Amino acid sequence: MNRRTLWIVAAVVLAVALLVLLPLFRPGTVREAGPGGLVGQAAPVFALHDDRGNAVSLSAYRGKVVVLNLWASWCPPCRAEMPDLQRLQTAFASRGLVVIGVNQGESPQRAADFAKALQIGFPIWIDDQQQYGRVFAALGLPTTVIIGRDGIVRRGFDGALTIDQMRAAVTPFLGGA
Amino acid sequence: MRAFGAFAFVIAAMVALEIIAPGKAIYHSGWYNTLIVALVVILGMLVRSTIAGRSKFGRWGVACIASGMAIAGFAAVASGLLGPENHVVIGAPDSHVPAADFGGTLAFPSLRRDGTIQGDVSLLRGSQATQIGDWRYVGASILSLHPRSVVMIDAGPASGGSLTITQPAGSTAFLSPVLLMKKTQTLPGADLPFDTFALPAVHRIVRVVYFSAADVASERALGRAAFASMSGPAVLFALEDETGKDLPGGFRLAASGQPVLVGGLRLRGTVLQFPSVEIVAAPSFAAIVIAGLLALLGCGLLVRAMREEPASA
Numbered sequence: 001m002n003r004r005t006l007w008i009v010a011a012v013v014l015a016v017a018l019l020v021l022l023p024l025f026r027p028g029t030v031r032e033a034g035p036g037g038l039v040g041q042a043a044p045v046f047a048l049h050d051d052r053g054n055a056v057s058l059s060a061y062r063g064k065v066v067v068l069n070l071w072a073s074w075c076p077p078c079r080a081e082m083p084d085l086q087r088l089q090t091a092f093a094s095r096g097l098v099v100i101g102v103n104q105g106e107s108p109q110r111a112a113d114f115a116k117a118l119q120i121g122f123p124i125w126i127d128d129q130q131q132y133g134r135v136f137a138a139l140g141l142p143t144t145v146i147i148g149r150d151g152i153v154r155r156g157f158d159g160a161l162t163i164d165q166m167r168a169a170v171t172p173f174l175g176g177a
Numbered sequence: 178m179r180a181f182g183a184f185a186f187v188i189a190a191m192v193a194l195e196i197i198a199p200g201k202a203i204y205h206s207g208w209y210n211t212l213i214v215a216l217v218v219i220l221g222m223l224v225r226s227t228i229a230g231r232s233k234f235g236r237w238g239v240a241c242i243a244s245g246m247a248i249a250g251f252a253a254v255a256s257g258l259l260g261p262e263n264h265v266v267i268g269a270p271d272s273h274v275p276a277a278d279f280g281g282t283l284a285f286p287s288l289r290r291d292g293t294i295q296g297d298v299s300l301l302r303g304s305q306a307t308q309i310g311d312w313r314y315v316g317a318s319i320l321s322l323h324p325r326s327v328v329m330i331d332a333g334p335a336s337g338g339s340l341t342i343t344q345p346a347g348s349t350a351f352l353s354p355v356l357l358m359k360k361t362q363t364l365p366g367a368d369l370p371f372d373t374f375a376l377p378a379v380h381r382i383v384r385v386v387y388f389s390a391a392d393v394a395s396e397r398a399l400g401r402a403a404f405a406s407m408s409g410p411a412v413l414f415a416l417e418d419e420t421g422k423d424l425p426g427g428f429r430l431a432a433s434g435q436p437v438l439v440g441g442l443r444l445r446g447t448v449l450q451f452p453s454v455e456i457v458a459a460p461s462f463a464a465i466v467i468a469g470l471l472a473l474l475g476c477g478l479l480v481r482a483m484r485e486e487p488a489s490a
Contacts (some may be wrong), residue, residue, distance in 0.1 A: 105341035135353025
């Protein structure tokens with residue numbers, strides 16, 4: 001083997017060495033903890049029922065901007081946030097926004113009573129297995145996730161939001177539609 | 178040629194062992210890796226004498242095999258000395274657990290109340306989802322699934338209905354009715370898995386201790402009356418108030434899936450199987466493929482050379 005061939009072999013060996021070693025020194029990608037962790041990914045779809053027993057699914061809301069609010073009746077910040085969510089729904093429904101309250105782990109009756117007491121008009125879903133709570137890595141309640149018209153998760157929030165924070169969060173995704 | 182072949186074979190066998198039987202502590206030991214390096218060095222030293230007098234195809238064949246074995250040996254040593262120790266990723270159903278080794282997340286499937294698992298464990302990297310199946314070779318790691326016992330909880334007031342279950346801060350999933358039983362509690366004669374959940378609506382914390390079918394059998398053999406009628410796995414519920422104080426009469430043992438009333442609550446713990454993911458270091462998959470192709474090419478060239486050499490000799 002001549003000198004040129006030896007250089008080729010050396011270059012190949014060096015390239016393979018880099019190939020082998022680089023993954024071992026790659027810094028770990030730190031994924032955002034909590035509900036923001038799924039930003040940029042398709043929103044998981046679970047088959048659930050609403051507080052009246054009707055089958056519901058996120059897939060029926062393609063083309064809408066969805067504000068998915070995870071809540072429970074025992075959670076004081078959830079209670080405090082609900083009227084603002086209703087205001088948000090009323091203000092932006094004409095621009096394609098839908099607020100969905102996803103009750104985490106309580107009975108349909110309890111969730112319906114709670115929504116009625118607070119005069120909530122947006123859909124209330126019952127997530128008795130708390131699947132959305134798990135998949136969005138909820139750190140607590142309430143947890144709010146904004147899903148774009150394309151079904152992709154756009155924002156995730158841990159804790160209660162004010163109406164101004166809600167407006168600021170959804171406006172970029174509503175566009176002029 | 179025989180010595181060269183023997184050394185190449187031993188290197189290939191040692192590397193293959195790391196893939197066929199991954200995760201052994203021996204692969205991280207100094208002497209095992211030193212041995213691989215020594216074999217590769219000796220193989221390199223044998224190249225000159227092996228190619229002497231051979232045709233062009235023969236020389237290239239030997240060079241390809243030596244390069245392939247060097248790459249495979251290097252990948253094995255890199256994995257053995259620099260690869261991470263074996264570790265197990267435990268995730269709740271439907272949860273996404275960061276997998277920094279791969280720059281992505283491990284997505285765990287759903288678990289139904291009847292114990293059926295919907296979906297597969299997947300490795301998500303950007304928009305790419307790789308199903309793990311029983312095991313999968315990814316980069317410089319081998320991922321394999323191992324079922325472990327978890328406890329699915331149903332809780333509600335004694336009068337009916339259901340209550341939200343939350344798990345302690347720092348647990349895998351705050352809002353999950355599935356307890357992963359990662360902690361261990363020592364009870365007389367046994368170390369038993371346990372976990373804790375809260376029922377915020379009624380200000381209660383519940384500790385759940387898991388008894389496998391074997392644990393139940395051994396308790397029964399010891400003559401403990403509470404286990405007398407049980408044959409399968411069981412759970413022990415222990416109720417506390419929000420300050421962590423035990424509630425009088427707040428202890429109750431229940432067979433898996435059997436609802437019980439305790440402290441004004443209706444509790445049911447169903448023992449189910451759910452996969453965890455073991456991650457072990459392995460030689461880089463890409464390097465092994467390249468090494469394998471080089472070795473195959475080398476063998477092909479040698480066979481061709483052997484056909485030609487007697488004629489040209």
